[in-house]
Amino acid sequence: MTTENMDRGDPLSDDERAELERLRAASAARTHRNGHPLRWTGVGILLTLTGILLFGTVTARFARSEIFDTDHYVATVAPLADDPAIQNELADRLTTAIVTHVDIAGLTAQAVDALTENVSQLADRPRISAALSSLPPLVAAQAESFIHQTARSFVAGDEFAQAWISANRLVHQSLVGIVTGQTRPGIEVDADGTVSISLQPIVAKVRTELDARGFAFADRIPEIDTRFVLFESTELPKAQRIVRALDRAANILPWIAAGCVIGAVRLAPKGFRLRALALAGLSGAISMIALGVALIITRGLYLESIPSDTMSPDAARALFDTVVTPLRTGMRAIAALALFIATGAYLAGPSHSARTVRQEFRRLPDAIRSRRGDGKPSAAEQFAARHRTPLRVAVLTVAALALMFWSYPTAMVVIGIAAAAGLVLMALEGFARSDPEHESS
Structure with a gap:
């Protein structure tokens, strides 16, 4: 840039304008090095707090949604009814409960004894008794297999899916009592921190199904209150205090x-x-990465804390992964938003690479204007050019707040908000145009 150009009032060329912006950035950098170390220290502290607060925000909103929003909780656990690992676990649990309470081998042995006693010729009785001696264990094994097949068929059907949703909806009404250290009918918290729900209504339905299939011992099945473990943690009292604090x-x-x-x-x-x-965007993204690592560690600790005789490893994994799905969704949504803000703010900044991107983007609008033969920029275009930075910040802030306060943001919500904000920013860059005469004066 030459002083002759400034004296004559000629408009700046692209190279001269880029040089001017470079000099301004260098001047600002010298000012930063010489007079603003305390400012950047404060910025660092605030950005660290931002990451910590976002970590807590995502966790707290997840905890509140799962504990206090019944519809959201039911929608979260509903897919478990179709999970093969959960179905197998429930079928095993139901079969064990029924077989434990019904002595099928003993009942079969009694029937065999009654049959042999009715043999007319005493000489034939020992031979018949010996032939039928293996019948009770065989019948018991076949009956157990039949019960398991019936239970497996039931838990794979639509009726069980509805029963699962209804049971969890009722159980959720007691979850608030759990986190406050209280228990209510239908849900149980043991001294060792085990949280389980009653399967008694499902056992009753399986018994009805067995009777409909002609199972001879169906009427011998008593009222059984077996339970299905949802969570098991010796740290439940501490978790109760944490959840209450996160809710507030x-x-x-x-x-x-x-x-x-x-x-x-x-x-x-x-x-x-x-x-x-x-x-700030990078701080938010790093915070979500830290939350992801914490979630992986928590998953491992949870799976290690569940004994194999309480729940199979496959069922425990399916339960944990399903319940924390909303947390993973929120974590990824905030991470995507944070990276979008970081990228947008960087491209809107004064760096050489960002200026190059913006200049390349302006080529198309400038070409369109030259073809239309536009003269001076309008007042709106000049306003956008003068207030370009505040407008950029406003767009990014609105996008951040929209996603931050969206109840349950999904990937599509993040993509939609980011795309809308990106389009607005691109439109702003193409629309903003300064008056050359005003620039050179």
Whole structure:
């Protein structure tokens, strides 16, 4: 850029404008190095708090949704009714409960004894008794197989799916009592931290199904209150306190996190606020990575804490992975949003690579304007050019708040919000246009 161009009022060329922006960035960098170390220290503290608060926000909102939102909880656990591991576990549990309470071998032995006593010729009785001696264990084995097949068929049907949903809906009404240290009918918390639900209604339905299939011992099956373990943790009292604290903080943490981001951006030296916003996005992404690692560790500890005689490893994995699905969804949604904010703020910043991207993007709108023969930019275009940075920050902030306070954001919600914000930002870059005469004056 030459002083002659400035004196004549000629518009700046692209190279001259890029050089001017480079000099401004260098000047701002020198100002940062010489006079703003305390500002950046404060920014670092606020961004660290942002990551911690986002970690707590996602966890707290997950805990609250699973404990206090019955519809959401039922929607979360409903797929378990179709999970083969859960179906096998329930079929095994139902079969064991019935076989334990019905002595099929003993009843068969009694029937054999009655049959041999009615043999007319005493000489034939020992031979017949010897021939029938193997019948009770064979009948017991066949009966157990038949019971398991019937139970497996029942838990794979639509009737069980509805019964599973109804049972969990009723159980959920007692979950609040669990986290407050109280128990209610239908759900049980043992001293060792085991949380289980009653399968008595399902046993009754299986007994009815056995009777309909002609099972001779169906009328001998008593009222059985076997249980299906949902969770088992010796740390339940501590978890109760944590969940109650997270529930109270669920509505507060997002606002504090947003305040920390705004504070970090405002505290950053002038000319570096978009960089601070980009760092805030990275802080959020790192926080979600940390939450993912914590979830992996928790999963391992949970699976190790469930004895194999309480629940099969496959069923335990299916239960845990299904229940934490909303947490994984929220974690990924916030991570995607954070990376989107970091990328958007970086591309909107003063770096050479970001300027190159923006210049390349402006080529198409400039070509369209040149073909239309447009003259001076309109007032709206000049306004957008003068306030480009605040408008960028506003778009990114709205996108962040929209996703942060979305009740249960999915991947499609994240993609939709990010796409909408990206389109707005691209439209802003193409629409904003300064007055050349005003620039060169």
